[in-house]
Amino acid sequence: FYLTPPQVNSILKANEYSFKVPEFDGKNVSSVLGFDSNQLPANAPIEDRRSAATCLQTRGMLLGVFDGHAGCACAQAVSERLFYYIAVSLLPHETLLEIENAVESGRALLPILQWHKHPNDYFSKEASKLYFNSLRTYWQELIDLNSGETTDVKEALINAFKRLDNDISLEAQVGDPNSFLNYLVLRVAFSGATACVAHVDGVDLHIANTGDSRAMLGVQEEDGSWSAVNLSYDHNAQNEHEVERVKMEHPKSEEKSLVKQDRLLGLLMPFRAFGDVKFKWSIELQKRVVESGPDQLNDNEYTKFIPPNYHTPPYLTAEPEVIHHKLRPQDKFLVLATDGLWETMHRQDVARIVGEYLTGVHHQQPIAVGGYKVTLGQMHGLLTERRARISSVFEDQNAATHLIRHAVGNNEFGTVDHERLSKMLSLPEELARMYRDDITIIVVQFNSHVIGACQSEE
């Protein structure tokens, strides 16, 4: 079984999406030129989600990737809801009041977000009322709390993350009279999702990360070469600080059982996540909810299963780690991607591949024969391989697609090998997850001119 290049392309491009920030008067005032995003499923259905939106009542743009586990329900809910929580957290008091008054008097609501969605990125219609009510409760509390201070982005991000996770938990505990919704909120709470979200406003870039997705900045050095700067820390067993944090939060007696086989309680890879109430609720609460819940939940072995050595919950938090970065003209792009990408590619390669793709320039070292003994055949092999590397760039109109092509199809030379790509993409559903994970990528391209101008103003 063999896929032709057009077949490969149709698979790779099925979910690609691009957005260009519109230019006004021929001048682009946003520090973001636009973004490319794409995802390639390994699970069926895919458990990754992505979101992108422009804040309409404040400045800035939000982009995020969400990696679900134990199903896609939590990732789906977070991808729909998180940006609203962030946007609301950033709104000034007057705007919140205005919105609340509009809702109160049944007037049209100010739009808060402008979404940039691929047709496959869906929102749940059934839950929208429920989600809206939770959100409204949140902004009403914010109005009551009115601190009078201007909103700090970092704080807003942290609050939004925590609040949404809290709402997910509460909704599951309260339940819903509608049986479909009731089951939905439970599935959301019992599944989990990591989130890596970027907020870009002028030269201010904030990354809020919960879990093991990753944000990476592509920087072009003076000599034209590309380097990668991490803008997030993975929350997993490889991160010493994270292991340390978890251990600090629980009694010494649990030290041995907290992290086993590089997993939280021997079960969970990410050390921070939305949902996953099995790692957050007390045993009693879990049992009560499951027993009173619908039959489907009761029949599910996973939900009924209590993690071993479960003594002092919660073991898991959705609180993000936020990194603030001032964009510089040499910061050309940002890659947000779920761990499916980072497992297969080193960030330095990601920076180079995207950088070369975006600039259309290929900083391959020119070949010089010099004093070496090279035969025509060797040279020919080397040159065809280099050419293949370049030509693969021009197949893609989307940087994220281009990156996926490399992630899946790269051979030992760092070149896309069509045969390998074809094999990887034609794996049957049940095998695919063994060879690769879901991959979701957003590549945000920055406008160096605008950034340079902002910088000089400051």
Place this chain on the structure above:
Amino acid sequence: AAGMFLRLLSDVRWRAANPKWRRMTCSRRSTSSTAEPHPVSLPAQAQVVICGGGIMGTSVAYHLSKMGWKDIVLLEQGRLAAGTTRFCAGIVSTARHISVELKMADYSNKLYQQLEQETGVKTGYVKTGSISLAQTQDRLISLKRIASSLNVMGIPCEIITPKQVAQLHPLINIHDLVGAMYVPEDALVSSANVSLALATAASRNGVQIHERTSVSHVSVQKGRVTGVETDRGQIQCQYFVNCAGQWAYELGHSGEESVNIPLHACEHFYLLTHPLKEPLASNLPTIVDPDGRIYIRNWQGGILSGGFEKNPKPLFTEGRNQLEIQNLQEDWDHFEPLLSALLRRMPDLEALQIMQLVNCPESFTPDMRCIMGESPTVRGYFVLAGMNSAGISYGGGAGKYLAEWMVNGYPSENVWPLDLKRFGTLQSSRTFLRHRVMEVMPLMCDLKVPRWDFQTGRQLRTSPLYDRLDAQGARWMEKHGFERVKYFVPPGKDLLDLDQSKTFYKPDWFDIVGSEVKCCKEAVCVIDMSSFTKFEISSTGDQALESLQYLFSNDLDVPVGHVVHTGMLNEKGGYENDCSIARLSKRSFFMISPTDQQVHCWAWLKNRLPDDSNLTMEDVTWKYTALNLIGPRAVDVLSELSYAPITPEHFPSLFCKEMSVGYANGIRVMSITHTGEPGFMLYIPIEYALHVYNEVMNMGQKYGIRNAGYYALRSLRIEKFFAFWGQDLDAFTTPMECGREFQVKLEKGMQFVGQEALLEQKQNGVYRRFTMFILEDHDTDMDLWPWWGEPIFRNGRYVGKTTSSAYSYTLERHVCLGFVQHFDEKTGEELVVTTDFINQGEYEIDIAGQRFQAKAKLYPFSSLFTHRRRKDEVELSGYQRE
């Protein structure tokens, strides 16, 4: 590096072989190693200063000194033969498409062969032969056409099978070949050493050579060269020769008076390898694989292989100061397609070790032909440059022709295709050149099919009607930068893509042009012919008439309102230009010439008209749009639009009147059509062009008017045996040789240029005769079409070549025009060609090796002119232009 090695080698030999040069420039260097060599001061004056010590400069010096000119100084900014010449691959190949190029290459080959004996300088000359491979049938046709040309020139050449290729060269993979052309006498040389040998011989003949001397600019006074400024002082001179290679453009623009030399450099790469285990024989044939875009020659037991890639890298666009030649980088990634082609052609070379990839810039010209001749603006300023990477093949011949040009006033061959004056200022934009050479360089290997048009540098000069015509389906070609319509694609009809329509057979526009021709014959067509060169010459007194009477062979002292077809002849009676002149008033004349005459004709007249402020000449080309109304109903359209009687009584043939057309007044209407068909040329001040065109099209509707293009015009003129200057006529053709004696008034009462030569010809007869051939057993649908340059055979013997051809929709036959000569069967001596000689022969035309029977005629078919009286016919024939 190999380049360095070549250079050292050549220096050593050069000094050893030339003690005089050593004495001149090396004496101080030998006594003091630190002293920079400027030992011999420059002379204060010389007859000729040549700038450039490459193959071109040394060849010009060599030939000038051989022809007896001794007072010559050759200046080289660096070292002799150290530029492109040093890097040149050294292949001398005679397989050329254009006859004059072929002759230059043939002469070069013969010159280089005996050069070592003549000078004692080792030139590395080896007669290896060359094999041009064909991977496709079309390529083989192209090679067969060249083979036909070579054979009739007496250059051995044969078309061989792939198997024979394998026998001639052990390494070639022949599986994808359909055939090849073998030229056994092609050769290899060390081009640097050839150049040094030429310099040695020139030096012995008295030419002074100064290295490390840069020309900063050329001084000009009153339109003549007076001297050169160098970094080592001034030299007064009468003649300057710009052989500066890729720097020729810049040098041309360095002075106050610009000389436009349109050329642009591109990087060119070739590979050198170490020797094979069993070193290649030095007489192994050179391989040219145009479909793979590469050439391969043996080199010191290994190979040298380069090519002409599809995506060339132009350089030095902004001038020389960016990069020195020596610093150019190897670019292996760029060379990859050529390396692939090499390994496909010679798979056994895989294990061969690389020595070096050489980056050697070459200069290219806008039409792939070299640039030669005298500047149209500065007298005494000669140019020889832009060799399109064939410098070593052309070097000897080109140097010889230029030397002849300087010494005798004109070369011994027609070099118009190479003449600097075919270009004007319009081709000197750097952007234009950069874009155009990127198209020209790959063209070195592309198939040369009939009716090929350049795609870059287009839409530069256009008629005001361009958009209107384009919207109606016009397909365009370009002449001298001017867009001209080939034909109109009717709505709803699709033609093949550009690439697919390249054919040696019947083209896809055949029926379209056929219907345009039919409309010209039966109703009326309009052709935009605005590209014509138009001059106005007037004076306060009789100066204009007197001067023109001297410069033109026909009698221009005609009543006002008459149009005269006349040649502008040189001393030998040859056509420098062929034009029609309308007498607008007693003292002013309106002159119409072919499009590409704009620079040449202007320079010719400027140099010969008396310096008299009362006599003015103006180029009014841009002021008029020209519409040609062709067909029997043209008279109806025009009379309805002008309310003026246009019947033959009021408006006889060859008349010119200013009249109104529609609302527009002052339209110059001439009763000529350049085709022999009835109709009118309208010269319209450009602001009225759209109005007049609209009026003509509206009024013409009821007469069945339609647009037509130059292809229809071409078919019409060729079936009527009308010669065209630049294609059929040239500076070596006299009116007597092409049946145009009636356009020469030998007894017009005053002397004119060329008169003596013509009188002599009239007395002694002509040695070549313009003849029309109708192909007899040629199948238009199935057989290869004639183009031009096909050999003509009479009774099985070669007698000449065709100059143009077209399908005649009236005769339903192909018509070829060409010149017939009469060579003595034993001695080969040229004999007088008589009417009987033409009429009493059996003729064949050779199209790519296949001969077709042809009927020769000295007069056009009278049946095509049934509606005309005999007298008109004579007046009409022999005038046409494209």
